Amino acid sequence: MISRAYQHPLNGSRMPPGETLLDVSGITLRFGGITALDDVSFRVTQGHVHAVIGPNGAGKSSLLNCLSGLYRPQQGSATLHTRAEGSSTTTSDLVRMKPHRIAALGVARSFQNIELFRHLTVLDNLMLGRHVHMRHRLLASLAWYGPARRQEIEHRELVEEVIDLLQIQAVRHTPVGALAYGFQKRVELGRALCLQPALLLLDEPMAGMNAEEKEDMARYILDVHELAGVTVMLIEHDMNVVMDISNRVSVLDFGALIADGSPAEVSSDPEVVKAYLGEELSE
Amino acid sequence: MPATATGVFHRSYTSELRLRHTRAEKTRLVLVALLVLAMPFLVSPYWLTIVNQIGIAIVGAIGLNILVGYTGQISLGQGGFLAVGAYTSAILHMRADLPVPVSIALAVLTTAVIGAFFGIPALRLKGLYLAIATLASQEIILFTVRTWDAVTGGTDAISLPRLEMAGFVFTDDFHWYWIIAGFAVLAVITGRNLFRTGLGRSFMAVRDQDIAASAMGIDVTKTKVLAFAISSAYAGLAGALTAHYTGIVTWERFTLDVSVLYLAIIIVGGLGSIAGSVYGAIFMITLPALITRFGQDIQSAWSEAAAKVPAVQVIVFGLVIVLFLIFEPRGLNRIWQRMKDYIRFSPFRY
Numbered sequence: 001m002i003s004r005a006y007q008h009p010l011n012g013s014r015m016p017p018g019e020t021l022l023d024v025s026g027i028t029l030r031f032g033g034i035t036a037l038d039d040v041s042f043r044v045t046q047g048h049v050h051a052v053i054g055p056n057g058a059g060k061s062s063l064l065n066c067l068s069g070l071y072r073p074q075q076g077s078a079t080l081h082t083r084a085e086g087s088s089t090t091t092s093d094l095v096r097m098k099p100h101r102i103a104a105l106g107v108a109r110s111f112q113n114i115e116l117f118r119h120l121t122v123l124d125n126l127m128l129g130r131h132v133h134m135r136h137r138l139l140a141s142l143a144w145y146g147p148a149r150r151q152e153i154e155h156r157e158l159v160e161e162v163i164d165l166l167q168i169q170a171v172r173h174t175p176v177g178a179l180a181y182g183f184q185k186r187v188e189l190g191r192a193l194c195l196q197p198a199l200l201l202l203d204e205p206m207a208g209m210n211a212e213e214k215e216d217m218a219r220y221i222l223d224v225h226e227l228a229g230v231t232v233m234l235i236e237h238d239m240n241v242v243m244d245i246s247n248r249v250s251v252l253d254f255g256a257l258i259a260d261g262s263p264a265e266v267s268s269d270p271e272v273v274k275a276y277l278g279e280e281l282s283e
Numbered sequence: 284m285p286a287t288a289t290g291v292f293h294r295s296y297t298s299e300l301r302l303r304h305t306r307a308e309k310t311r312l313v314l315v316a317l318l319v320l321a322m323p324f325l326v327s328p329y330w331l332t333i334v335n336q337i338g339i340a341i342v343g344a345i346g347l348n349i350l351v352g353y354t355g356q357i358s359l360g361q362g363g364f365l366a367v368g369a370y371t372s373a374i375l376h377m378r379a380d381l382p383v384p385v386s387i388a389l390a391v392l393t394t395a396v397i398g399a400f401f402g403i404p405a406l407r408l409k410g411l412y413l414a415i416a417t418l419a420s421q422e423i424i425l426f427t428v429r430t431w432d433a434v435t436g437g438t439d440a441i442s443l444p445r446l447e448m449a450g451f452v453f454t455d456d457f458h459w460y461w462i463i464a465g466f467a468v469l470a471v472i473t474g475r476n477l478f479r480t481g482l483g484r485s486f487m488a489v490r491d492q493d494i495a496a497s498a499m500g501i502d503v504t505k506t507k508v509l510a511f512a513i514s515s516a517y518a519g520l521a522g523a524l525t526a527h528y529t530g531i532v533t534w535e536r537f538t539l540d541v542s543v544l545y546l547a548i549i550i551v552g553g554l555g556s557i558a559g560s561v562y563g564a565i566f567m568i569t570l571p572a573l574i575t576r577f578g579q580d581i582q583s584a585w586s587e588a589a590a591k592v593p594a595v596q597v598i599v600f601g602l603v604i605v606l607f608l609i610f611e612p613r614g615l616n617r618i619w620q621r622m623k624d625y626i627r628f629s630p631f632r633y
Contacts, residue, residue, distance in 0.1 A: 068498050103500030111498075117491035119555070120484070127481065128488050132500035136482040138513070144476035152480065153296045195499065 006165070008158040010228035012106040013198035014083040017047035021231050022067070022199055027076035027095070029062055029255075036062045037073065038255040044199065044248075049225050050233045051242045051263075054252035055275060060235045061112055063252065064201050067233075068109050069099035080105055082198060104132045106198030110188040110205060112235075118177035122168060122187050123159065125176055129194025130155040162190045165228075166220055182213045189220060193230070200224065202234040206241060214238065218245055243267060251275065302475065319468070323460045331456040333572045338463035339524050340564035342470040344548045345557060346517025351546070352554035353478065354510035355490030356405050360417040361545040363401075363424030364515045366537035367394045368522025370428060373441045373532045383446055383527060390523040391516050397424075398515020405507045421542055428534045440533035443526060459528050466524060470517060474557040477513075486510050487555070547600070551607050553614030562615035570603065571596050 015021055022044040029037040037059045044050045052060050065071040067078055078094040082105060094102050108129070117125050134155060140148040163169055166186050171179055176187055185205060192200055205221065206214045218241055224230050225245075236242050242249060242263065249266040251259040253275040259266050266272055293299040303309050323331055347361050372390035375381045381389070401420035408416050428435045435441075446453040453459055477483040488496040489506050497503045526532045544567065552563020578592030611617055624633075 070494065070498065098502075099494075099497035100500045100502045103498060109498055111495065115492045115495035117488045117495070119491055120487055124484055124487070128484055128496075128499055128501075131481060131485060131488075134481045136480070136485070138482065138509075141477050141480040141482040142473040144479060148480045148482075149300070152300060155481075156296045191499065 006161045008161055008196075010162070010165075010193055010196055010224065011198070011230045012196035013046060013231060014085065015046040015081055015089070015198075017045075017229075019046050019081070020044070021046040021081055022233075023077075023079040023081070024063075024067075025077050025079070027063070027066055027073045027078065029059075029066060029071060029073040036255050037066070037252075040076070040252070040255075040257045042250045042257060042260050044231065044233055046231050047229065048231060048247040049221070049245055050231075051246035051249045052233065052235050052252060053237070053239070053242055053249060053266075057254075058252040058275075059255040060252055061203055062255075064109065064203050064233075064235060067094055067102075067201060068107060069094065069097055069102045080107065080199070082106070100132075103195065106196065107201065108192035108195040108197035108199075109201035110185075110192050110203055112203040112207060114181075114184045114188055116176045116184060116188055116191070119175055121173050121175055122163075122179070122190075123172050125187055125191050126159045126162060126194045127152075127155060129162075129191040130159065132195060158196075159194055162193050165193075165223060166190045182209060182216075185209070185217065186220065189217075189224075193224060193228075197230055200230050200232045202232060204235050204237065206236060206238055214241060221245060239267075300479065302479075319464055322464070323457050328456060330572075331460060333568060335456055335459055335463050335528060337564050337568045338460075338467040339521050339528065340545075340548060340568050341467040341561050342524065343518055343521035343545055344552065344560040344564045345470045345474045346514045346521065347545045348549045348552075348554065348557065348560045349474065349477070349486070349517065350510050350514035352549055352556065352559075353483065353490060354486040354507065354514075356402070356507060356510060357410065357414040358417040358511075358514070359414050359539070359542045359546070360401060360420040360424070361518055362537040362539060362541035363421040364394050364398055364518035365522035365525065365541060366424055366428055366534065367397050367515075368519030369526035369532045369537065370435055370441075370522075371519070372523035373443055373526045374434060376443065376527075377441065383448065387520065387523040387527070391519045394519025394522065395512040395516040398518070399508050399512040401515075402508050402511025405511065406504055418539070418542075421539055425534055425537060428537075435534075438534065440531050443530045443532070445530065446527050463524060463528065466520060470520070471557055471561060474560075478557070490555075547604050549614075550612075551603060551614055553616030556614070556616040558619075559614050559616030562619065566615060567600075567603075570599065574599060 013021060020043050024043070025041045027037050027040045028035070040063060052063060054060050062071060066073045073095055076095065079091045080094055081089050081091055083089045092105060094107065117128065134151050135147065137148065140146060163172060166189065168183065168186055168190065171183060176184055179187065189202070189205060202221070206217050209217065221232060221234070222245055225232050246263055249261065249263050250257060251266055251272050258271045258275060259269045291304050303312060322334060326334060343361065343365060347358065350356050350358050368390045371393045372386045375386035375389055376383055401417065404416035405413055429438050431437070453462070478487070485496065485501045485506050488499070488501055489503055493503050522537070525536070548563035548567045549560055551566055552561070553559025574592060574596050578589045582589045607614060
């Protein structure tokens, strides 16, 4: 049961918890002669924190880029299950869609190297997270008339709740380029949240942070997951974080899925240990 | 308001979204409005011509700034788009006998469509490569104008009669001032409004980070083409105004020099700022006029130097751009903000 003082739900998915939200099936991505992803299949369940781990160059970010439409895999599909109010489930294959159409379905993401709109304020960045929920009419915008003005105020309310959730009130009006790294990472999470995501993709949300900042970020991700009920799929290198906060873990190595299960299962899987630690030479 | 209230604070989003909050800002707006109203009574006829040119340049510069400063798509095609506006309005007025307001409106729409068409390379090209592609659009448009004799009259100039509306003839600069000032004010207001809304924000998102913009649900293709269309619409308006104001349309007015001048205006004024477009237009149109004036003043005393004035103009033009790029890349708008801050924080430094 979600209970909090916020007025706006941040979870954009109406799928019941426990059902399949995203079905990744046989995704193969090649760059010339290099196979970045080789027949990767797994499922993301509504209401889970689903971690994707693997050594450097394993294809984790490529996988996320396939899901958000930035890369086009040669084979396979990624089926997103969505449900409108009171109706049955519709499925859409993300692999065939353009990035902005995928975002409109509620797949939001953050990037490994912060990709914020540097010259805009925190507020403008978060308002851009509302882009797909706003209507943009040229003449009304030029005249700052009626609907164009009203929607700026309506959507501001949800944005302010996200600002409150992530505790970035003090930097609301600061251009993000002038912010410290930790704040920028938080703003990027906020921008994705403002989209009211059905599925939140986070590419290394804790990269380059110290222990304390990592704890904070982990707390925010748990808040988003537990309080707001958003399904999160994240890439992370810090094993402690992954084992602590995720419900399910998929492991990639050289583009292939080598393990998929609960954190306990994965951490004792011999294939995973081999990928991370190597194996002993047998004489 | 409580007695202890200090500084600027807001009790509603509506009040925060206003463009002006403090008394000083509102006072300045009133002063500017009074200046605009009093301008034609204060200056000599010669300077009123310059003021009218500035007004037209403001419209064109805001258009270019929307594209270059706000959307990050470098364009060297502004001269071409001005030409489309000027020729369309002139031809529709002369050949199709349409009233001037209608011909100007149609010129704006036509330029928007043609601008959107020439914006298509922007979907694949960025930065310098796009600059070269828009340079091509400039040359293609002017080539078409020069060679399509049947429609544009080729290299011959089209001359237009004095503007006449509802029995009133706009004979001199004083009459035209009100038309041009009206359009310049309209351009400033619409430009300012556009970037308070989600639509304008999506332009800036494409400028700052186009991949993230598409991942946040912005259709980058549509946004870029729309930015070209809006920008060209302003250019078309500026072109059409030039045509009817000067009463003569010739391709020589819309060469690459003009494109470069407009780029210089927005760089000197401040990229990504509507106010900067205005400051830049005032500065870059007034400067050559001042130099010319100076040349006339010293004509009798030192005629050799006076003969060199055109060369000096070119040198100063280049020098100003270089100095701005080195010392204040964010332009006059930034300098003005720093001056305001200096006074606001005085006697403290920050």
